[in-house]
Amino acid sequence: MSLSLFFSSLLMNPRKPPSMEANTLLLLSLALLSLICFSTSFSPTDNLLVNCGSNTNTSFTSTDSRIFVSDSTKQGPVSLSKGQSISLKNQNPSPNSPTLYSTARVFTTASSYQFNIKRNGTHLVRFHFSPFKAQGFDLSTAKFSILVNGNLLLSDFSTKVVVLKEYVFRVDSNALEILFSPVCKSSFGFVNAIEVFSAPKDFILDEGAKLVSANGIEVYKNLSSHVLETIHRINVGGSKLVPFNDTLWRTWIPDDDFLVLKSAAKRAVTTHVPNYQSGGASREIAPENVYMTAQQMNKDNNPLQSRFNITWNFPVGSGGVRHLVRLHFCDIVSTSLNQLYFDVYLNGYSAYNDLDLSSLTFHVLSSPMYFDFIVDSNDLGAVQVSIGPSAVSSLMKVNAILNGVEIMKMVNPSHLRNESKKRTVWIVAASSIGGFVLCLAVFVVILACKCKKKKPKPTRVESAGWTPLRVYGGSTHSRMSEVTVNEYRSLKIPFADVQLATNNFDNSLIIGSGGFGMVFKGVLKDNTKVAVKRGVPGSRQGLPEFQTEITVLSKIRHRHLVSLVGYCEEQAEMILVYEYMEKGPLKKHLYGPGCSHLSWKQRLEICIGAARGLHYLHTGSAQGIIHRDIKSTNILLDENYVAKVADFGLSRSGPCLDETHVSTGVKGSFGYLDPEYFRRQQLTDKSDVYSFGVVLLEVLCARPAVDPLLAREQVNLAEWAMQWQKKGILEQIIDPHLMGQIKQNSLKKFGETAEKCLADYGVDRPSMGDVLWNLEYALQLQESDSKSSREPRDDSNANAAELTTPRIAPQAPSINTETETDSGDGPSEIRNSQVFSQLMTNDGR
Known part of the structure; x- marks a missing residue:
């Protein structure tokens, strides 16, 4: 029995108890998964592990096989650089105690370790303390301070139990000095083991965290410059996770002891491994087991419509101290997209309203996501x-979830003071002189400022739940400025103009949302109606899509492709501005509330227009452009x-002339995704053809591409409709509003076209040019039941020979033209075409 068959049977029959064979296979598969995850664990550039006070190397535990190196050697990347210390060995260690804790380094004077650093950036530093008695020392009576590169991390520290202290901070030099300083002459310090290793580059981001307080929500900047001390690391809804389960060797503990009302929460567990590719997190942010468990609302003993919160209290010490709170989410409770909307609160203040995880994760369930907040x-x-x-939750789907919590104290480092009188005198003297110079400088600046015209301050954007997009590399601006220079300067729109157009991003002007962010209706100074797409924080897809959209739309022009009005990247914002599409996405006119029930002729004309746009994308340049996300929400109507x-x-750009495909990670939308692209991760323009075939069936049947609420055989539209098409009775499942409207020949040609688009292999699918020919022919057949004056032609694609098409080809487009004529639609002046894929829908990737 294969693993894939086993998991399939388990999912198909969740209530059926597994057999002995199944149990054994499950254990073996989980063990294999653990080994795979362990073998592909994060490999830090700096990885310095010290077994303090020992003359031998040792591993931590049997499951944590990392080797801690003896500190007795004077060579290597770690050394004792100064002070007096001795090695101590526990002669009566506990049988359950790790070997690493059987020795210690004891410091009788201020003493330090020197660590050679290969790569600057964020590092994790851990100190292991396990007090014992040996050779006249009782380590539980030690009292000392720890300074790292002169910054005080621990003051007057002592412990009578085993303690692990973890810190996260940025290292900006090629050396790291850790100083242990006894508080007085009669005291001493000690440590059993030290870990210093590099963190992933995006582990702590400068931008993106929100400061949550009674004053509302503000952007918190330069987060990576702070020293962070880990206080809590919680696996919500799950069991304890040891370092073996974590690529950064962390320990996660259950949340039971922190729940205020245990009866309000109910555990949620999944066997599905989280989809890291579609989310905003990685295994280094949190391991799979954290995202595979959660706490959700326990509605078993409550009326269906009741609303309540789940609350956790985490003790952190004295009040008023600032902390970084990292919350982990992964939707493992929903059965379909856009089911789960919930709010997040910190210390009673709103931190995030109407959180819809699926809109931030390429519209893929079980995708990890995390958010950083700063609170006191x-x-x-x-x-x-x-x-x-x-408040927008459906009464039938009231719920909220949380998968993990990390709380880190923001340490305020203080530098070690030199108490010598000589230095004190110089400090006083320098301060006096500096004060005089400073006063003089301030006086000069005031005079200069009075001579200048005072500039008005930009209006501050106040929007609950909003923070500027996290930007890679910690810059306050996106990388567009680094790669484009002057190429797209003519498209730049000042942030003040965007604010004015949207009435400072008034919530009443929101007309939709997608994976990139919220969409606002606006009016520019010249009275042009626009759709303003504003990037959402935490969306890892944001920066690449922002760049790609500008790059593509600034170089192509076609009547059936959207046109970009401009973009804005000021104040860490990523904003795209398009002309407003009056009728919105095609999907809105096919099914759902307010559906307009288009006629068959209207539907054919819409499909033909979209096919023309796609044909131009594929053929308008040497390599062509592959859209990769064709669906009914990405076809807009003016x-x-x-x-x-x-x-x-x-x-993505298409393959070069001597290539057949582009190798790339799979991206797209469920229900529309080319199965061959998914299997082989090889992208061609035929992947767009497959997606367009699904759209054709949406147009014909007026139902979503995937509907999990239907019977199993009907969930996937493409599979279900093709069963009817191959039986020759496709008319049985068409939109009831089309009954009596479609002529048989037109329906037959339309069905054949969709079937060819949905062929399992790209080589068997027609080109978009062939699809366009056949749709135009289907329209001719609809308008006249007699034989068309435009006779069918042999298809140029040998593998799609059954698709009969008219002889006269549409005019071949040329890229970067300002105007062009499309056969069948008359002149097509280039207007600022209306744009955006999710103007009036919550659907995204």
């Missing part, structure tokens, strides 16, 4: 975390129902 501990010396249903293909954030 409350008067009781605790940080309170609460989650509860959003006031005359003219179709335009939109949202080029996932677009």
